[in-house]
Amino acid sequence: MNSSKKRVVLPSRPEPPSVDQILEDINRAEPSDPVFSILRKRGADVARPADGEVEEKFQQCRQYVELNERLQEARGQLLRQREELRAAGERLKKEVAEVEGQTL
Incomplete structure (x- = not known):
């Protein structure tokens, strides 16, 4: 065995898509999207x-999406x-400094 083989450094995994990205992808998909046609074909075979x-x-x-939206709104608030x-x-710091300056 040759022990001098170099180890291959694999790239890091990409971040999973956000809920918004998933929803956008689903909404943009055409009914003729291959994934949908594969699911229709396999529908009889799959329980x-x-x-x-x-x-x-x-x-x-649906509850998850609604809760996520509420959390985003709460975060913004x-x-x-x-x-x-x-x-x-x-403002309070400035006012305290002014008051302290007046008393000296």
Whole structure:
């Protein structure tokens, strides 16, 4: 055996797509997309989940998307509030410095 083989450095894995990227991809897909046609062809061969399971999974996905949107809105609101608090802190520091300057 030749022990002087160089190790191949593999590239790092890409980040998984975001929910927005997945939804955009699904919405842009044409009905003639090969993935959809493959799924239709295999539909008879694959055991299909019960309609109740499909509906449950759909509702779970919908709830996840809604919750994700609410979290994004809350994040934006928190960022705005943080900026407002930072600005208020700066104003307070200036006012304290003015008051201290007047008492000297």
